[in-house]
Amino acid sequence: MERSGQNDPRYVVDDLIAEDIDAYLDQHQHKTMLRFLTCGSVDDGKSTLIGRLLYDSKMIFEDQLSQLEADSKRVGTQGEEIDFALLVDGLAAEREQGITIDVAYRFFSTEKRKFIVADTPGHEQYTRNMVTGASTADLAVILIDARKGVLPQTRRHAYLCHLVGIRNVVLAVNKMDLIDYDRDKFEAIVAEFRAFADEIGIADFVPMPISGFRGDNITSLSQNTPWYEGPTLVDHLETVEVDTSVALRKPFRMPVQWVNRPNLDFRGFSGLVASGGVTPGDRVRVLPSGKTSTVSRIVTMDGDLDSAVAGQSVTICLADEIDCSRGSVIASADDPPQTSDQFEATLVWMNDESLHVGRAYWLKIGTQTVSATVQQPKYTLNVGTLSHMAAKTLQLNEIGVAEVFTDKPIVFEPYADNQALGGFILIDKMSNATVAAGMLNFSLRRAQNVHWQAIDISRKARADMKNQVPAVLWFTGLSGSGKSTIANLVEKKLYRMNRHTFLLDGDNVRHGLNKDLGFTEADRIENIRRIGEVAKLMADAGLIAITAFISPFRAERDMVRAMMPEGEFIEIFVDTPLSVAEERDEKGLYKKARAGELKNFTGIDSPYEAPESPEIRIDTTAMSPQEAADLVVDTLLGDR
Template identity: 70%
Template sequence: MARPGSRERALIIDDIGAFLDQQQKKEMLRFITCGSVDDGKSTLIGRLLYDSQQIFEDQMASLEADSKKVGTQGGKIDFALLVDGLSAEREQGITIDVAYRFFTTDKRKFIVADTPGHEQYTRNMVTGASTADLAVLLVDARKGILQQTRRHSYLASLVGIRRFVLAVNKMDLVNYDQAVFDKIVADYAEFAEKLDVEEWTAIPVSGLEGDNIVAASERAPWYDGPSLIAHLESVPVASVENQQKPMRMPVQWVNRPDQSFRGFSGQIAAGCVRAGDPVRVIPSGKTTTVERIVTMGGDLDEAVAGQSVTLTFADEVDCSRGDVIAASDDPPQAADQFEATIVWMADEALLPGRAYLLKLGTQTVSVTIQPPKYQVDVNTLDRLAAKTLDLNAIGVSEITTDRDLVFEPYVDEAGGSANRTLGGFILIDKMTNATVGAGMINFALRRAQNIHPQALDIDRETRALQMGQRPAVLWFTGLSGAGKSTVANLVEKKLVARGRHTFLLDGDNVRHGLNKDLGFEDADRIENIRRIGEVARLMTDAGLIVLTAFISPFRAERQMVRDMCDEGTFIEIFVDTPIEVAEQRDVKGLYAKARAGKIKNFTGIDSPYEPPLEPDVQIDTTQLSAEEAADAVVDALLRRLEN
């Protein structure tokens, strides 16, 4: 065969270029398949890939061989094997993880997420739905609407999906009976009225046989609606809707390659921006004008939602990572207290009062979560009383961040497409860095907008100077009976003898007053330490050296108090005493009562103690006397204050 000449090669290159350009300009629709176990989600996606000719010859040969080996479809091709990639999924015949697949048609590009149907993997389903524009909800025609059908409908609606396809699958197993289809549609319509669903379309399909997937089925002549792929090609795409909203761009990076250039890089989350547009930087509120829109391919006159760009300003305006560049006349809000809907994704239950990290867009803040106002029964949508949230639970709580968070409600009052960039967040455990939850901001609390810090003429430095000392927090931690109060009391006496101004907060004494309303469950212990931390911080503002003697069993809460204090002023003192020694001392008889079951949630017995990993001072009370231990603490404090 003769090689093509230069003219033919040029034509081929032009054709390829035109094809790639056409593909790039196609709209992208992201959707998920969800539903109950064994409703045929993976089979449906496999059929979509097959019918849209997205399977290579070698993949097809492998699929045919695997289908014969598995033998679950009576000799027919098992399209689910295209999607169920985990060996555990193939062995059990279920989807566990979220599987993403890409395919294209002449009209659109698609990314489909095959999400698990089992209740145990609800968090995986929420992950897949968090970026989707549409949900294809599968229902087995033989089983009808199930609890998991309702669960997944609610979860998809919760994360902002407003368009659904009710794909009544396995119609071949009910002989394409219209009455069966109509009954399922009527049952779902009754439930859908309770959800925030903009529109939904019911389609009778057979993933295995291909009915109404790409082309209309002759075996269901009573159905005159669109095929599944025709519907997917025609529904509105959220990315297009986002371009009609006010401009928003979270700043991801300050681009400063040299002294001659300073730009702010990020992905435009909503709206569009043009050179010369007035913009506002939130939360500072500073205004300026966009000078340039810079990209790797050159400057643009205009950029829209979904594009990653670098903006330069006409003025020198303070702007950094986590700030949001927005339309000057319609900026987002900033607040530090919210009502939020939370999906809990960790095996360990939510601990109200504990400080977690909250990541929203490019912003990362510390957040504390109040006990849930209620938990949602996702099967009935009833509101249930709850003190915490367990794995896969969904509840509504008030949350407080340590500084203002730039946000917009996840779903606006008009119920439009979800604002996932400035309304959706994840929660991260500070100690393990594991993602433990996801959430959606409902609204800022009114009290957050009415409370502002009061400027004072006499500040912390003035008070400290008046007392002639640097304030500090000496945080004694250890088991009950370790000797915390004894050592702390001696330390205070030695400091006072040196002319220092001090105050000692003791665990038992505080429990009789400030915290007498708290018990000893984990959530109460966390709130106990939070309150003490706030009091200790206020006392350092008064210029005092504050000593605290508390078990404070959890590392996360000790870190929370450290974070409250100015850098270098928090000194963690680990009074290290083995539990056997502490139990022998047992002056108050508490260990004996705990062993007998008379005291619940006793640290070291039926409630954990997490020893400090890197304490500032560690005292082994089996080696040092109380007097020697106190001298060691005083020496460490004075060295710290002198530096």
């Protein structure tokens, strides 16, 4: 449709503006994205640098700028100068202390590229936050205060960046204005860092002399460093090549996030393609089941695709009805990933409470979630010297190598080959807190040599022969609560009723099976794990297994419960006040514990975590041992 007066210059200008806007929007839409983080030791100027980048890229609104100027005066910045760190340090505690605590993510854009930058804390106690920021970054800007040089935390952050797979590194020697732009000091710092980088495997990095506060070599080359011939920081960030094609060149893998079943006529498996590519007609294998099929369709909200590659979220339909659910991995049929339940892994411990060796944690890797235990670490790493240190556990921010066992096989690849199938987190089952980030190194060879042996006599057949339903009666309570007394009466009562039982008592087991264990928290955890495995085997044999152990920690009792079929684990809380248990102290253990002669004694200097919802609760102050035994037997047989 023609406009009247189309030769009017006003319309020509309007057309040109419209074309410019369209061109600009198209250019902006197709800009590449770079995710990077700033890291280093405390007060190296990370937040100031990011504030400067936001300021120079015109990503600050006028009201923000006004507030920033006011805040800068309030915190004592000299003259008209702006404290750019205040743009990023959003927490009140950060502004008060002048430090970064949390990870702050900021977006900015230049004419050539879009950026998401993570400002990570420098304090050692917040190293776990730094790992969070590094886990999704393509590039790391490691800052060093030119006055201080390479510090232990600089080394720690550099090692962690390399550990999580960041291969693009900028060494930004900051605050050059405070050393009068001394070239010799700059080159000495670069040489020291290069020696460390060579040791940990950082093949290359880009060193830059900068001043985040003054803006030297940030967006334009500074006249204060005429001897520097490299790029500015922004130039490098705009042009650095991030090799996104690596994932494309690898075999096809897609962890299944959910089964898409909107109606009876459609069944697909949705997820993010982690590596490689797939097209309709390709043969694929679903793991861990190992079943194979052919891709029939690749579906998206915008219609079917002819192919899908790494980084795309799609729904894949298969030609055959095979078992596939959340946690499964659809992979190339001819080159599938591995499955295993035993690994060597590198762990970065992120919790204030130390690692409990042998305790069951949730392990989340991709879309898979399993129960896992961590063995005593082989060693922890001294980041300063890169030496291996002996350790019995892992403390906050420590990096260690340990064996990890899962309760069932998981689909994985070494982290160095595939971050999506090699990186995991550990979650505490009680608090639901993330306690560690980990990287799978390899599957243990013994895991490949141990297989389940098929047997002809089933668990049910053994139980039917005994004319009973197997069960584990798990008595728990303080020492002196009466567990063993009641458990013994229960077994005698069941014996007279021709039930097949076996009693595992805490003291008796420590004379044989667990004689190598002490009473530390780690040994108590291992003690219960072993007993749980034995009780499970007894239940598999068709027996009613009766156990009488303090078993002070809920996590380990829940671990044993998870070993058993639904309804076969019966937790019996022998609830006795500590004062009453001490009065019954026939063995004199409480007296020794009170005198400091017996360490790690439950109820005195080691905690007891009472069951929250046991199947049976016995109040020994209101019930005799015989009445308690009758209650247990009536409950057991009443359900059967």
